[in-house]
Amino acid sequence: MAEAGEQVAGVCLIRVVSLPGKKRVGYVSWLMSDPAFRGQGVAQRLVDTATNYLESLGCHEICTMVEGYNTASSNRFFRVGYRRLSGSDLLRAWGVIHTLVLWWKTHFFFAPGHFFWVKGCVPKEAGRYGAVHTIFFHGLLCTAIALFRGEMFGMSPPEHGFAWFFPATVAATLLFSLRHGVLRYVGGLKRSECVYRPWSGGVGITIITALLGYVFPLPGGLYPRLQEWSTAHYTARFGRAAMVYTMLLTALLWLSSFSMVSFPTVFLQQTAGFFLFMGIPLLLFDTVFACAPFAGFTARRLYDWHRGIWGVCALCGLATFFFL
Incomplete structure (x- = not known):
């Protein structure tokens, strides 16, 4: 003290x-x-x-x-x-x-x-395959949840239930590639400047949520390579990128919801279903929860940058969560 x-x-x-x-x-x-x-x-x-x-x-x-x-x-x-x-x-x-x-x-x-x-421990340089591990983990997790629930957005499991793993992994790839791609390029974050870091923390919440039949996404995030840096220096860049990303994800989720049944193949329908299954809760946390312990999501970047824009994005996230 x-x-x-x-x-x-x-x-x-x-x-x-x-x-x-x-x-x-x-x-x-x-x-x-x-x-x-x-x-x-x-x-x-x-x-x-x-x-x-x-x-x-x-x-x-x-x-x-x-x-x-x-x-x-x-x-x-x-x-x-x-x-x-x-x-x-x-x-x-x-x-x-x-x-x-x-x-x-x-x-x-x-x-x-x-x-x-x-x-007392020396870290290694951030690995190149952190994003791959994140995608694989969520694909496997969503497959397990779908098998546990016995359905996914009204679709019955295939003859070999684990066949759901491929569309689930494709959906995770699309979702997280969209998130990190928009945040990086709209924010002007060069690869030499920022690096993707997966989240190990929060796995307990993900496991508990999965046992209830839902998914709590752990998307990881983009952080400057430096060990010592200032968040304030990146506030505007992170905020603008988060706004574009959340608006784009909102539009894609609504589009997927309305057009999923019209997709020509079962695989595309399953992929869209998993995209919604992971994307809706991700959008909720990326737009609404700007407080601890969820400050790692982009909602906090929006809140720090512009409270009014954060409020609009939060309303979009809530509407998507409750009405899709």
Whole structure:
């Protein structure tokens, strides 16, 4: 806790997470400073003190969890040696069991759009196949949900139910390619400047939602390659791109809904069905939920850029969700 006279200027909560095999990892679970003291280095001093204290307890690796666009927080950790690690980085460094236990104990399973920042591990360059893994995961997930439900937008399963995997994967490819393509090119985000990062956080929400017969999409996002950067620098570019993307997706979802039955082949009808199945909830989160823990979706980019445009997009998302 940081104090200024008799006032509490900031608070930082830390703990030691015990993993199998007597492995201990320091965890900075919460950091907050009083708005009246912001800009005075209070939060940075709290991060420094918390890190030093956890190291004094014998924690050779210390981690925290930060939403991908919350650069005010992530930059503070970067300055004292923390680095953003992907899910595959953690799996390589700590193994499957340790990683999954850590994710469970830190609630990372329920934090879409968040990333682990770790001091004591070196990240690799973002992989080239993160988008492929995201598409494959959603294709497989939607196939399993469709088989569990026994139908998909009124269509009965094929003779071999797993044959749904191909149209589901094609639909996921179209949906996420549309999302990332529009965000990249409308936002003017060059490949040398921004990179796609899949979301490992939020898988718990996806699993629970799937058990109920629905899908909670984890599309990942585009982020600058730099470890330290400022969200404010990209606000207008992200906002304009998010507006174009959400309007285009809204139009395509309504078009798919009205024209699906007229498609000439069963495969195209199935693809359109899966496109709607994944696209409708994705549009909802990408237009409506601009607050934690869903701030990684594009709704927050719209909200930060222009509140009025965010409101219009949110109404479109709600109308699509309730009436399609």
